[in-house]
Amino acid sequence: MPLTAxxxxxxxxxxxxxxxxxxxxxxxHEVNLGYHQSLAALEADRCLQCKDSxxxxxxxxxxxxxxxxxxxxxxxxxxxxxxxxxxxxxxGITGRVCPQEEQCEQLCIRAKGKNGQPVAxxxxxxxxxDWARENLDIRQLVAPPTGYRVAVVGxxxxxxxxxxELARKGHDVTVFEALHQPGGVLTYGIPEFRLPNxxxxxxxxxxxxxxxxxxxxxxxxxxxxxxxxLKEEGYDAVFVANGxxxxxxxxxxxxxxxxxxxxxxxLTRSNLMRAYxxxxxxxxxxxxxRVAVVGxxxxxxxxxxxxxxxxAKEATLVYRRSRAExxxxxxxxHHAEDEGIVFELLCxxxxxxxxxxxxxxxxxxxxxxxxxxxxxxxxxxVPIRGSEFVIDSDLxxxxxxxxxNPLLTSTTPDLKLNKWGYIEVDEAGATSKPGVxxxxxxxxGSATVILAMGDGKRAAASIDQYLRGRPPTSQR
Amino acid sequence: xxRILDARQLASDVKCFRIDAPLVARHRQPGQFVIIRLSxxxxxxxxxMANADRAxxxxxxxxxxxxxxxxxxCKKNAGDTISDVMGPLGNPTEIIKAAHAVLVGGGVGTAVxxxxxxxxxxxxxxxxxxxxGRTRELVVLxxxxxxVCDVVYACTDDGSxxxxxxxxxxxxxxxxxxxxxxxxxxxxxxxxxxxxxxxxVEVVYCAGPVPMMKAIAELTRPxxxxxxxxxxxxxxDGTGMCxxxxxxxxxxxxxxxxxxxEFDGHAVNFAELADRLTAYRVQEKLALDRMEHECDMAT
Numbered sequence: 001m002p003l004t005a006x007x008x009x010x011x012x013x014x015x016x017x018x019x020x021x022x023x024x025x026x027x028x029h030e031v032n033l034g035y036h037q038s039l040a041a042l043e044a045d046r047c048l049q050c051k052d053s054x055x056x057x058x059x060x061x062x063x064x065x066x067x068x069x070x071x072x073x074x075x076x077x078x079x080x081x082x083x084x085x086x087x088x089x090x091x092g093i094t095g096r097v098c099p100q101e102e103q104c105e106q107l108c109i110r111a112k113g114k115n116g117q118p119v120a121x122x123x124x125x126x127x128x129x130d131w132a133r134e135n136l137d138i139r140q141l142v143a144p145p146t147g148y149r150v151a152v153v154g155x156x157x158x159x160x161x162x163x164x165e166l167a168r169k170g171h172d173v174t175v176f177e178a179l180h181q182p183g184g185v186l187t188y189g190i191p192e193f194r195l196p197n198x199x200x201x202x203x204x205x206x207x208x209x210x211x212x213x214x215x216x217x218x219x220x221x222x223x224x225x226x227x228x229x230l231k232e233e234g235y236d237a238v239f240v241a242n243g244x245x246x247x248x249x250x251x252x253x254x255x256x257x258x259x260x261x262x263x264x265x266x267l268t269r270s271n272l273m274r275a276y277x278x279x280x281x282x283x284x285x286x287x288x289x290r291v292a293v294v295g296x297x298x299x300x301x302x303x304x305x306x307x308x309x310x311x312a313k314e315a316t317l318v319y320r321r322s323r324a325e326x327x328x329x330x331x332x333x334h335h336a337e338d339e340g341i342v343f344e345l346l347c348x349x350x351x352x353x354x355x356x357x358x359x360x361x362x363x364x365x366x367x368x369x370x371x372x373x374x375x376x377x378x379x380x381x382v383p384i385r386g387s388e389f390v391i392d393s394d395l396x397x398x399x400x401x402x403x404x405n406p407l408l409t410s411t412t413p414d415l416k417l418n419k420w421g422y423i424e425v426d427e428a429g430a431t432s433k434p435g436v437x438x439x440x441x442x443x444x445g446s447a448t449v450i451l452a453m454g455d456g457k458r459a460a461a462s463i464d465q466y467l468r469g470r471p472p473t474s475q476r
Numbered sequence: 477x478x479r480i481l482d483a484r485q486l487a488s489d490v491k492c493f494r495i496d497a498p499l500v501a502r503h504r505q506p507g508q509f510v511i512i513r514l515s516x517x518x519x520x521x522x523x524x525m526a527n528a529d530r531a532x533x534x535x536x537x538x539x540x541x542x543x544x545x546x547x548x549x550c551k552k553n554a555g556d557t558i559s560d561v562m563g564p565l566g567n568p569t570e571i572i573k574a575a576h577a578v579l580v581g582g583g584v585g586t587a588v589x590x591x592x593x594x595x596x597x598x599x600x601x602x603x604x605x606x607x608x609g610r611t612r613e614l615v616v617l618x619x620x621x622x623x624v625c626d627v628v629y630a631c632t633d634d635g636s637x638x639x640x641x642x643x644x645x646x647x648x649x650x651x652x653x654x655x656x657x658x659x660x661x662x663x664x665x666x667x668x669x670x671x672x673x674x675x676x677v678e679v680v681y682c683a684g685p686v687p688m689m690k691a692i693a694e695l696t697r698p699x700x701x702x703x704x705x706x707x708x709x710x711x712x713d714g715t716g717m718c719x720x721x722x723x724x725x726x727x728x729x730x731x732x733x734x735x736x737x738e739f740d741g742h743a744v745n746f747a748e749l750a751d752r753l754t755a756y757r758v759q760e761k762l763a764l765d766r767m768e769h770e771c772d773m774a775t
C-alpha cells in the first residue's frame with residue numbers, strides 16, 4: 001500500500017549520520033557516514049511525488065528526482081541507480097559536494113513554511129551512488145561506437161561529466177589531464193574528509209569501463225595545442241574544461257614571507273600530494289600552530305578545516321563580510337563551527353607581519369562594517385578607522401579566488417575571451433572556434449562542481465549534435 | 477611510466493639521463509622544463525631540460541643529487557622508470573641576436589644554458605660560455621659546450637682546473653672595457669680568445685645557484701648589459717595553479733612556471749627568492765635522515 005500524503009508528511013527529515021566533531025577534526029576520514037538502506041527508504045518516503053516537481057528545475061543536470069526517490073522508497077535500488085546515472089555521470093561526487101540547499105532542496109515543496117524541511121535529496125543521491133558503485137554494471141548503458149573522436153581537456157567535474165555523456169552516446173573520448181592523477185579540483189582541491197579519493201577513483205573507473213581514455217601529464221597549450229588536436233591528432237571536436245587558474249593574492253605587504261600559502265597550494269600539497277602523510281609521502285607542508293585562513297567560500301572552509309586536522313591549536317577564518325554573505329555551503333560552515341574553527345567576521349587583513357628570519361608571525365587586520373550594497377548586491381564592507389589589531393599566526397592561507405589561466409588560451413589565438421581572460425561560450429557551450437566547446441571555471445570564472453557538471457552535460461549534447469552533422473575525421 | 481634509456485655519470489653526484497618522453501620532446505624548446513614525480517609517494521620537482529631529440533622522442537635531464545628526490549633519481553639507471561614526466565613547461569628562452577652573447581652556468585646550471593648555445597650561434601651571435609664549480613670535478617658539460625660555443629672558459633674556485641676564481645670573476649674580466657682595448661691589439665692568431673675579447677658583451681644568460689645569479693646581475697647592471705636569469709623556485713603543479721613559485725620582479729609578483737622561468741636579472745628580488753628556497757629546510761633534512769636510516773637498515 002503506498003503511503004498517503006499525510007503519512008509522508010508525518011515523517012521527519014532523517015539526519016545524516018556523521019562522525020563526532022572532536023574525533024574527526026584530528027584525521028582526514030570522511031565526516032559524513034551515509035544513510036543505510038532503511039534510513040534511506042524512510043527519507044525517500046517523505047517525497048510527496050509532486051506532479052509539477054519543482055526540485056528537478058533546480059538541478060543543473062536535470063535529474064528525475066521524484067523518479068529515483070520513488071524507486072528508493074520501493075527498494076528498487078537498481079532502477080534508482082539507472083535513472084540517476086542517466087542524468088548524472090558522477091552522482092557519488094555531487095551527492096557529497098553539491099549545494100543542494102540552494103538548488104533542488106530549496107525548491108522542494110516540503111521546504112516551505114516555518115518549520116519546513118526539504119527531502120534530503122543530496123543524501124539520497126549519495127546513498128544510491130554508493131550502492132551503484134558496488135552493484136551496477138555500467139557497460140550495458142553504452143551505445144555502439146559512432147567513429148567520432150572527442151578530446152576533453154581537463155579531468156575535473158566538467159570534463160568527466162562531458163566524457164561520460166559522450167561515451168554513453170558511443171563516441172571515442174580521450175581526456176587529457178595535466179597533473180599525474182585525474183579528478184581536477186575534486187582531487188587536488190576538495191579534501192579527503194569531504195570527498196574521499198576512492199570515490200573519485202571509482203567514478204573515474206566507471207568512465208573507463210565505458211571506454212573513456214584518460215591520459216595524464218599532458219598540458220594542453222604546452223604539450224599539444226587545440227589546433228594540433230583537431231588537425232594532426234584526428235579529433236573531431238574538443239571540450240575545454242581546464243579549470244580555474246592562478247590564485248589571487250591580496251597584494252598586501254608580507255605575502256611572500258615563508259608561511260604564506262595560496263589555498264590552492266596548501267590544499268594541493270595536502271590532498272593531491274598527501275603531504276598530511278609526510279614523511280611517508282615526500283611532499284612537505286608547513287603545519288602551523290596558529291593558522292589564519294582568509295576568505296569565506298568553500299575553499300576557505302576546506303583550508304581552515306585542513307589546518308585543524310594538521311594539528312593547528314587555533315585555526316581562524318578571516319572574512320571581510322558577515323556570515324550572511326559567506327559564499328560557502330551552509331553544511332560546511334556548520335561542520336567547521338562544530339570542529340572548533342574560530343570565525344573572525346567583518347575583518348580584513350592589511351599586512352602580513354614577519355619575523356627577522358622571514359617567517360610569518362601575524363596577520364594585521366582591520367575591523368569592517370557593512371555599508372551600501374555593491375555590484376554583487378551584497379552590502380559593501382568598509383573599514384572602521386582605528387580598529388587595527390593583530391591575529392598571531394605562523395601560517396596564513398589566502399583563499400580569495402583565482403583568475404584565468406593563460407596556458408591554453410594564449411596558444412589558441414582564435415578562441416574569443418572575455419575581459420577577464422575566460423573563454424566566451426554561447427548557450428550551447430560553443431566557443432568562437434568551430435568544433436571547440438568549453439565549460440566549467442575556464443568559462444565561468446569560478447563556480448561550483450555541479451555548475452561545471454551542468455556545463456559538461458550541455459556541451460556533450462551540443463558536441464553530439466555537431467558531430468552527427470558531419471563525417472568523422474577518420475573517414476574523410 | 478617513463479623509461480630511462482640512458483644514464484651517464486658526469487661527476488660523482490651529477491648524472492645525465494636520456495628519457496623516453498615523445499610528447500614532451502616534440503614541442504620542447506630551450507629554456508623549458510619538466511615536472512617529474514618518481515613514484516606514487518614522490519614529490520613533484522621541476523627540472524630544466526638540457527636537450528631533446530624530437531625524432532627519437534627523448535629528452536635529457538642533468539641532475540645533481542642534493543635532496544631526497546634528486547638522490548633517489550641519481551640512483552636510477554638505464555631501464556629504470558619514472559612515474560611521471562609532465563611538460564614541456566615554462567616559456568622558451570628569449571633568443572637575442574648579439575655581437576657577443578655570454579652564457580654563464582654554475583654547477584648543474586650549466587645544463588640550463590647549454591641548449592641555448594647552438595640556437596644563439598645559429599642566429600648569428602658569437603657565443604662564449606663560462607662554466608664553473610667549486611673544484612675540477614664539479615665543472616660539467618665542458619666538452620659538450622666546446623662543440624657548440626666559440627669560446628669556453630672553465631673556472632674553479634680552488635684553481636684545480638682552468639681559471640682560478642668564480643664565474644663572476646671571469647665575466648668581470650670579459651666585460652672590462654680596458655681589457656678589451658688591451659687584448660684587441662693582440663693579433664688574433666696569437667691569442668686563442670681574441671675573438672671573444674674584441675667583441676663587446678651584449679647579452680648574458682645565466683643559470684645556477686641564487687647567490688651566483690645575483691653576483692652576475694650586480695656585475696652587469698652598471699654596464700647596462702641585458703642579463704637573463706633562469707629561476708628555480710619551489711614548485712608543485714607547474715601550470716600556474718598553486719602560486720608557490722611566485723617571485724618578485726620589479727616589485728610585482730610573478731609565477732615562475734607560467735611567467736618564467738627566465739626573467740630580467742636586474743629586476744629580480746634575489747634575496748626573497750633565496751629566503752623562500754629555505755622554507756622546507758627542516759623537512760628536507762628529516763626526509764634525508766630518514767632515507768639514510770633506511771639505507772643503513774637495508775645494508
